[in-house]
Amino acid sequence: ASFGRKGNIMKYGLTIAAAMAALLIAGAANAADHRVEMLNKGEKGTMVFQPNYIVAEPGDTVTFVPTDKSHDAESIKDMIPEGATPFKGKMNEEITVTLDKEGVYGVKCSPHYGMGMVALIVAGKPVNLEQAKAVKHSGKAKKVFAELLAQVPAN
Numbered sequence: 166a167s168f169g170r171k172g173n174i175m176k177y178g179l180t181i182a183a184a185m186a187a188l189l190i191a192g193a194a195n196a197a198d199h200r201v202e203m204l205n206k207g208e209k210g211t212m213v214f215q216p217n218y219i220v221a222e223p224g225d226t227v228t229f230v231p232t233d234k235s236h237d238a239e240s241i242k243d244m245i246p247e248g249a250t251p252f253k254g255k256m257n258e259e260i261t262v263t264l265d266k267e268g269v270y271g272v273k274c275s276p277h278y279g280m281g282m283v284a285l286i287v288a289g290k291p292v293n294l295e296q297a298k299a300v301k302h303s304g305k306a307k308k309v310f311a312e313l314l315a316q317v318p319a320n
Contacts, residue, residue, distance in 0.1 A: 198261070199227045201284060203236035203274060212277040214238070214284035218313050221264055221288045228261040229254060229272075236274045236282070238262075244271025244297045246288075264288040269297040269317065273306065281305030285313040294319075 199219050207213040219227060229238035238260055239253040246268030254260030256276075264270065267289035274282035283306050291297075294317055302310050 196224045196226065199225060201227060201229050202232040203229055205233040212280040212282040214282060217284040218316055219286045221286055223264055223267045223289045225288065226261050226263050227286060228259060230259050231257050235276060238272055239275055241271035241273055241300065243300050246293045268293040271297055278306050279304030281309040283309050287317055291317050
């Protein structure tokens with residue numbers, strides 16, 4: 166079944182178009198989505214983000230899922246990279262955050278912050294690590310952040 170010259174050009178044209186489409190889709194697929202559950206009780210105790218330490222790359226997204234009720238996810242002032250967009254989710258609602266800058270992101274559940282419901286995201290190099298370490302925390306959040314920040318590899 167010969168297509169002749171015109172048929173071959175069409176066949177190769179479609180193959181090239183399909184390959185280009187696959188490359189575009191693969192490029193978008195390189196950005197990972199990290200799923201974090203907001204729980205009343207998890208592997209590390211009560212009132213937790215699970216996981217509470219996320220290693221990501223700039224361009225990745227993190228989706229905070231209110232698996233249990235009465236939780237939100239909010240960035241902590243001075244614990245996000247310079248130029249990054251702060252975020253504040255609504256109570257009992259899923260929020261997806263794009264990590265648009267390289268660095269460390271501190272996250273809290275507003276009502277349970279004092280109970281230690283915090284998380285740390287490291288996107289690429291932790292360029293703002295010292296700034297993040299300088300932020301003062303209250304209650305159990307202080308202890309949890311000390312443990313999380315100790316896990317971050319130095320630049």
